[in-house]
Amino acid sequence: MLSNFKIVLVETSHPGNIGGVARAMKNMGVSELCLVSPKVFPSADATSRAAGSDDILSSAIVYGCLQEAIADCQIVLGASARDRTISWPELTARECAEKFATVSEAKARDKIAIVFGRENSGLKNHELDLCHYLLRIPCNSAYSSLNLAAAVQVVCYELFIASGQQRESTIGDKNEGSLASARQMELFYEHLQQTLADIGFLHVDKSQSIMRRLRRIYNRAALDTKEVDILRGILRFSQNHNK
Amino acid sequence: MLSNFKIVLVETSHPGNIGGVARAMKNMGVSELCLVSPKVFPSADATSRAAGSDDILSSAIVYGCLQEAIADCQIVLGASARDRTISWPELTARECAEKFATVSEAKARDKIAIVFGRENSGLKNHELDLCHYLLRIPCNSAYSSLNLAAAVQVVCYELFIASGQQRESTIGDKNEGSLASARQMELFYEHLQQTLADIGFLHVDKSQSIMRRLRRIYNRAALDTKEVDILRGILRFSQNHNK
Numbered sequence: 418m419l420s421n422f423k424i425v426l427v428e429t430s431h432p433g434n435i436g437g438v439a440r441a442m443k444n445m446g447v448s449e450l451c452l453v454s455p456k457v458f459p460s461a462d463a464t465s466r467a468a469g470s471d472d473i474l475s476s477a478i479v480y481g482c483l484q485e486a487i488a489d490c491q492i493v494l495g496a497s498a499r500d501r502t503i504s505w506p507e508l509t510a511r512e513c514a515e516k517f518a519t520v521s522e523a524k525a526r527d528k529i530a531i532v533f534g535r536e537n538s539g540l541k542n543h544e545l546d547l548c549h550y551l552l553r554i555p556c557n558s559a560y561s562s563l564n565l566a567a568a569v570q571v572v573c574y575e576l577f578i579a580s581g582q583q584r585e586s587t588i589g590d591k592n593e594g595s596l597a598s599a600r601q602m603e604l605f606y607e608h609l610q611q612t613l614a615d616i617g618f619l620h621v622d623k624s625q626s627i628m629r630r631l632r633r634i635y636n637r638a639a640l641d642t643k644e645v646d647i648l649r650g651i652l653r654f655s656q657n658h659n660k
Numbered sequence: 661m662l663s664n665f666k667i668v669l670v671e672t673s674h675p676g677n678i679g680g681v682a683r684a685m686k687n688m689g690v691s692e693l694c695l696v697s698p699k700v701f702p703s704a705d706a707t708s709r710a711a712g713s714d715d716i717l718s719s720a721i722v723y724g725c726l727q728e729a730i731a732d733c734q735i736v737l738g739a740s741a742r743d744r745t746i747s748w749p750e751l752t753a754r755e756c757a758e759k760f761a762t763v764s765e766a767k768a769r770d771k772i773a774i775v776f777g778r779e780n781s782g783l784k785n786h787e788l789d790l791c792h793y794l795l796r797i798p799c800n801s802a803y804s805s806l807n808l809a810a811a812v813q814v815v816c817y818e819l820f821i822a823s824g825q826q827r828e829s830t831i832g833d834k835n836e837g838s839l840a841s842a843r844q845m846e847l848f849y850e851h852l853q854q855t856l857a858d859i860g861f862l863h864v865d866k867s868q869s870i871m872r873r874l875r876r877i878y879n880r881a882a883l884d885t886k887e888v889d890i891l892r893g894i895l896r897f898s899q900n901h902n903k
Contacts, residue, residue, distance in 0.1 A: 441810055446800040469803060511821070555821060557689040560712060567684055567813040570806070574814050578754070578798060618897040630890060638881040647873060654861040659902035 423449035436466025437566025443470035445573035450477040490530040491596035495548035514579035612652040666692035668775040679709030680809025686713035688816035693720040733773040738791035757822035
């Protein structure tokens with residue numbers, strides 16, 4: 418039912434939290450766990466906290482970087498407690514669940530990653546650049562740091578509730594084709610960056626902030642695969658213009 | 661705002677869970693913790709898991725039996741994962757929150773206890789006899805045992821949401837600048853079309869359908885004025901490339 422969701426943990430320090438996350442996932446019917454450079458894994462602490470959900474631990478996949486972990490995903494959400502000065506499309510846990518976990522033929526094909534950062538410092542900006550949305554759990558502003566497993570519990574709980582309501586999601590955009598995967602979007606951004614360099618638009622010192630702004634635009638647009646093809650066709654013509 | 665709620669833990673075995681519960685409560689603005697015959701308390705494990713919520717631990721009150729812990733409460737809810745053969749008025753976590761945590765003068769005077777049982781065996785029937793409602797957290801029926809702190813996290817999260825303390829919904833996109841006007845968007849689309857013609861991408865016979873697709877992409881992205889400036893800057897560089 419929630420088989421198109423994966424939970425991605427980035428550089429988790431405490432193996433007990435990984436076990437707690439596995440348990441929280443299984444309680445709510447989410448089964449795919451990806452670990453990006455965990456400090457310790459596998460571990461007896463993780464297995465102990467997992468209780469009866471060690472099947473999720475044993476099928477967890479370990480990656481060396483976040484890009485690899487989300488390569489097959491069309492939608493990437495990054496959990497964030499911080500109020501960031503840069504604005505980013507943001508969804509609460511409930512909004513996320515209502516947007517992506519309600520039953521919908523079209524969306525059921527999309528693979529969705531929900532990414533949780535380090536216990537102490539969350540996700541870094543270059544990791545958030547890979548996300549289409551920030552995911553926020555509303556909470557006491559005076560004490561907003563949820564335990565990692567607790568945060569995953571709340572998010573998976575909301576997904577579970579939304580998946581059972583059988584409501585049609587009316588939020589968001591209808592796309593004709595299937596949404597582009599994270600890998601396709603990365604290739605597009607590489608192509609875009611190269612083209613902007615080729616036409617002399619990008620100055621080395623400003624390229625990062627410009628690329629971040631452009632990512633936000635195209636991530637918001639939630640491109641389908643055909644649209645990516647069109648935009649890359651335009652990039653090729655720009656590169657070859659007057660050659 | 662949730663000051664009329666108390667969380668009651670009955671015969672908790674693992675002190676780490678008591679700390680996890682304190683943290684979950686504080687994250688969601690619930691502060692009154694009662695412990696009925698905890699196996700170990702206070703404890704370094706509890707304090708460690710509590711992170712910054714040790715104020716809740718230090719003000720927690722320990723009771724010898726459940727009756728004493730709930731003596732000042734008008735409403736008592738007992739958390740239960742089990743499908744019991746005896747029928748009992750039952751509320752889901754969300755129903756409970758909507759019934760008791762929404763703002764209401766009348767309800768604000770009632771003291772409400774939410775009681776959580778032992779990690780392995782929950783609440784006994786003679787304890788449930790003291791409850792007005794069973795409180796159920798919907799979850800995967802094949803694996804329905806939530807960790808104690810995770811269960812408290814979900815319930816307190818629902819209370820927090822229902823209490824209306826969360827910030828205004830931020831659904832959709834936050835843009836730094838003001839959204840581009842229709843006039844600015846038309847100028848952008850004219851510029852885009854001219855550029856695509858200049859670089860040889862647009863064939864006259866297909867230009868209408870391509871432009872329609874591109875309009876859909878950028879309309880979805882809901883560009884702000886600064887973003888339009890950036891994109892038009894890119895168009896200018898494309899037009900002048902290799903001139």
